Amino acid sequence: MSSKLFAIVAGAGTGTGRAVALRFAKAYPVVLMARRTESYHDTVSEITQAGGRAVGVSADVTDSKSLVSAFDAIKKELPDFKLAAAVYNVSSGYTIKPFLELRPEDLNDSLAGSARGLFNFAQNTIPLLLDAVPESEHSPTLLVTGATASVRGSAKFGTLAAGMFARRALAQSLAREFHPQGVHVAHSIIDGIIDVPRAQAYAANGGVEDGKLKPEAIAESYWHLHTQPRSAFTQELDLRPFVEKF
Amino acid sequence: MSSKLFAIVAGAGTGTGRAVALRFAKAYPVVLMARRTESYHDTVSEITQAGGRAVGVSADVTDSKSLVSAFDAIKKELPDFKLAAAVYNVSSGYTIKPFLELRPEDLNDSLAGSARGLFNFAQNTIPLLLDAVPESEHSPTLLVTGATASVRGSAKFGTLAAGMFARRALAQSLAREFHPQGVHVAHSIIDGIIDVPRAQAYAANGGVEDGKLKPEAIAESYWHLHTQPRSAFTQELDLRPFVEKF
Amino acid sequence: MSSKLFAIVAGAGTGTGRAVALRFAKAYPVVLMARRTESYHDTVSEITQAGGRAVGVSADVTDSKSLVSAFDAIKKELPDFKLAAAVYNVSSGYTIKPFLELRPEDLNDSLAGSARGLFNFAQNTIPLLLDAVPESEHSPTLLVTGATASVRGSAKFGTLAAGMFARRALAQSLAREFHPQGVHVAHSIIDGIIDVPRAQAYAANGGVEDGKLKPEAIAESYWHLHTQPRSAFTQELDLRPFVEKF
Amino acid sequence: MSSKLFAIVAGAGTGTGRAVALRFAKAYPVVLMARRTESYHDTVSEITQAGGRAVGVSADVTDSKSLVSAFDAIKKELPDFKLAAAVYNVSSGYTIKPFLELRPEDLNDSLAGSARGLFNFAQNTIPLLLDAVPESEHSPTLLVTGATASVRGSAKFGTLAAGMFARRALAQSLAREFHPQGVHVAHSIIDGIIDVPRAQAYAANGGVEDGKLKPEAIAESYWHLHTQPRSAFTQELDLRPFVEKF
Numbered sequence: 001m002s003s004k005l006f007a008i009v010a011g012a013g014t015g016t017g018r019a020v021a022l023r024f025a026k027a028y029p030v031v032l033m034a035r036r037t038e039s040y041h042d043t044v045s046e047i048t049q050a051g052g053r054a055v056g057v058s059a060d061v062t063d064s065k066s067l068v069s070a071f072d073a074i075k076k077e078l079p080d081f082k083l084a085a086a087v088y089n090v091s092s093g094y095t096i097k098p099f100l101e102l103r104p105e106d107l108n109d110s111l112a113g114s115a116r117g118l119f120n121f122a123q124n125t126i127p128l129l130l131d132a133v134p135e136s137e138h139s140p141t142l143l144v145t146g147a148t149a150s151v152r153g154s155a156k157f158g159t160l161a162a163g164m165f166a167r168r169a170l171a172q173s174l175a176r177e178f179h180p181q182g183v184h185v186a187h188s189i190i191d192g193i194i195d196v197p198r199a200q201a202y203a204a205n206g207g208v209e210d211g212k213l214k215p216e217a218i219a220e221s222y223w224h225l226h227t228q229p230r231s232a233f234t235q236e237l238d239l240r241p242f243v244e245k246f
Numbered sequence: 247m248s249s250k251l252f253a254i255v256a257g258a259g260t261g262t263g264r265a266v267a268l269r270f271a272k273a274y275p276v277v278l279m280a281r282r283t284e285s286y287h288d289t290v291s292e293i294t295q296a297g298g299r300a301v302g303v304s305a306d307v308t309d310s311k312s313l314v315s316a317f318d319a320i321k322k323e324l325p326d327f328k329l330a331a332a333v334y335n336v337s338s339g340y341t342i343k344p345f346l347e348l349r350p351e352d353l354n355d356s357l358a359g360s361a362r363g364l365f366n367f368a369q370n371t372i373p374l375l376l377d378a379v380p381e382s383e384h385s386p387t388l389l390v391t392g393a394t395a396s397v398r399g400s401a402k403f404g405t406l407a408a409g410m411f412a413r414r415a416l417a418q419s420l421a422r423e424f425h426p427q428g429v430h431v432a433h434s435i436i437d438g439i440i441d442v443p444r445a446q447a448y449a450a451n452g453g454v455e456d457g458k459l460k461p462e463a464i465a466e467s468y469w470h471l472h473t474q475p476r477s478a479f480t481q482e483l484d485l486r487p488f489v490e491k492f
Numbered sequence: 493m494s495s496k497l498f499a500i501v502a503g504a505g506t507g508t509g510r511a512v513a514l515r516f517a518k519a520y521p522v523v524l525m526a527r528r529t530e531s532y533h534d535t536v537s538e539i540t541q542a543g544g545r546a547v548g549v550s551a552d553v554t555d556s557k558s559l560v561s562a563f564d565a566i567k568k569e570l571p572d573f574k575l576a577a578a579v580y581n582v583s584s585g586y587t588i589k590p591f592l593e594l595r596p597e598d599l600n601d602s603l604a605g606s607a608r609g610l611f612n613f614a615q616n617t618i619p620l621l622l623d624a625v626p627e628s629e630h631s632p633t634l635l636v637t638g639a640t641a642s643v644r645g646s647a648k649f650g651t652l653a654a655g656m657f658a659r660r661a662l663a664q665s666l667a668r669e670f671h672p673q674g675v676h677v678a679h680s681i682i683d684g685i686i687d688v689p690r691a692q693a694y695a696a697n698g699g700v701e702d703g704k705l706k707p708e709a710i711a712e713s714y715w716h717l718h719t720q721p722r723s724a725f726t727q728e729l730d731l732r733p734f735v736e737k738f
Numbered sequence: 739m740s741s742k743l744f745a746i747v748a749g750a751g752t753g754t755g756r757a758v759a760l761r762f763a764k765a766y767p768v769v770l771m772a773r774r775t776e777s778y779h780d781t782v783s784e785i786t787q788a789g790g791r792a793v794g795v796s797a798d799v800t801d802s803k804s805l806v807s808a809f810d811a812i813k814k815e816l817p818d819f820k821l822a823a824a825v826y827n828v829s830s831g832y833t834i835k836p837f838l839e840l841r842p843e844d845l846n847d848s849l850a851g852s853a854r855g856l857f858n859f860a861q862n863t864i865p866l867l868l869d870a871v872p873e874s875e876h877s878p879t880l881l882v883t884g885a886t887a888s889v890r891g892s893a894k895f896g897t898l899a900a901g902m903f904a905r906r907a908l909a910q911s912l913a914r915e916f917h918p919q920g921v922h923v924a925h926s927i928i929d930g931i932i933d934v935p936r937a938q939a940y941a942a943n944g945g946v947e948d949g950k951l952k953p954e955a956i957a958e959s960y961w962h963l964h965t966q967p968r969s970a971f972t973q974e975l976d977l978r979p980f981v982e983k984f
Binding site: 474 | 703726728729734
């Protein structure tokens, strides 16, 4: 475990967020952030019991003031620690419906979770990541979770796609601005159903084994992205089950 | 002039909006929509004096209620007219700045003009366009203006790109949902400086002649998109000056 | 009809090539080029009978020497004429098969028709197009026909995609080199089945009316591309039937 | 070291090929393939002296017969071994020149090394990779090296781009056909100058440290791709120095 470095995962629920927190906890104390305590409570315990260090923080990333308070609390909890990795894995609320049945709130919800949340999260984490550049073994990294809807506006997925396209735009722009300063920003297009408890009823790809993305596999790729030296940064990769049509 | 059909241009200012209004006015009565009367006043006069019909309507596309009122007013002004073409050409406010100097409002402004405005405009126009399918000579068309930032998140252009990526996502999703119903949705990537009065001081491409996009040229391509028969719809094209680097 | 300007269509068969030749023949004498006389014979007659001027030339575009001879013949046939538009519409031979059943010749055939043919055609036409820049009303134009496989390597379509990706790469590179010199190079992604006699048995999109691309509609968009002024060139657009999934 | 599994690297020169061979040699015996013995001789020694197993094979991947002979020789050298990973890292010959100065051979050279070579290599390796699916710890993998020119046809880079676009098309098509059969096919866009001896004089990115891609860093990402479980395959990623403009 590197001393004096920590990681933070926003959107630390049962799937990718949990797996990424567990993976990064092998190397760093990890802050798990979610709106509700229930989302991260069990994972915090799991990490702690395994001998790692985990801190849960409740915050609403779409609310810039809530986020500033959360980062103040984190600073008190981990004084002198620098930020090695920040993962933005927040799911936006979204509604899949014929366009003419959507309400303006449906678009707002998607934009809030997908774009405004990342904006706020990046404004709070990038100064910390920059500050860690001289000391972090691996380039300080901002990892952003995307989806099929990040690159494709399907029928009836317009509001989801609007948010996810916007999220990808921000990640790309941040990469272009901060890569030269040593902070690595990568965006992953998760193209398929993630194998989480609440997706159990959904037999993706005909129910074939490994037809859904294992959160642990995603986490391993996130860890790889974090460890890439600055001479060879990946800005974007896709991840999908072997049987996924694309 | 086709009788009983009209066109509407949202974002009818001095550049593309004005030129598109003038072009479509050769075929249809045209509604010019902008936040402020000054934006469309002169173009309405120009069309009227040339023997065409133009109606100016003040509305804020980012406010769904303002837009509903505006469309009520349009219905009274043009009863029995069906909508042949709707052009979304609204510029979002945006700020080009280092990311850490941006405020949350900068993102909100961009998302409002680029995505929420299109969402509202489409919710009001698509029912009218669908209604015109049986009678319109050309497939009823929703034309959406994009920019370089629609497909590229450059450093310091993050908030602009977030909005424009989101706008493109919506246009793509609408195309996939409404093309099969006979409404054509096309997105144009305007990749360069437009030759408008306020850009006069900016010598794009070394000041070479035609180094900026002529609004009339853009308008001609918009008209072409409108006239494409449904057996061969374009969903996206780019437009740039011959000397533009890309 | 512009005097002293002509157009040439390579791949002038029954579908897009014929329709483009007919469309451009309204403005220019047209040279129709194909490997076999039968391919262009009827279209040449059709244009001539309608009062236009058409010249048929047999050549194999994949053979650079054959093409040089053909252009010598064209020069004799149309002395003092300058080239306003050149259309590369040649279909490559291709085989759709499981990859392990393909032979090296299958790849070669695709690369020859898709990439080598365009390379040869561009080497012969670009000097003529450059020469016409000062006199042509519309910017001299090289139009290149692409397909779904130009941007997507589907399973079992590998050799077709290899050729069409390569064709698109050449078109893009030529655009970047020659746009600043006044020659317009545009690539069209034809995404769907074209409504030609030999596709009659194939009920694309459930046999719905206009479920295939009408060659005349494609030709009209090609003509529009040709007439774009240099302040607003399109480098790429897509064309597909309204009911096509994408 | 996994017993009874081996890896092969085509294009095993001084840069990426050497580094990938060294990385994979930590886990597997490695076959190094190049046209000339000099290309792989030192790396074979280096691996052997470090206690690994390496076999050098001279072959011309652009010649399907030469490749069949080479694979016969490999089979004799490593009987009972199955293929865990195949890396296609062959550089095509290419010429950067104004288009009108290029000769047909320039295009042919690029297509041969970039597309035909991969075609031949895949036809020989995919049956072996499929055969290893039941036994390999990691999904058998075909890794393909791309470049900036794989996704961008720059002025004067037309023939290079034609070949690299075609290579990417083949890799994509192979992924879509063979992923569901358990063979992982990934394409890496190497966007920058690789830090090899022959590039020493070229001060990429102003000569800044890590301004060129370290071959070892590329190799580490290739290894990561190889180890991805089939529930989360990456088909494409980019790799570039932190200071590279993109």
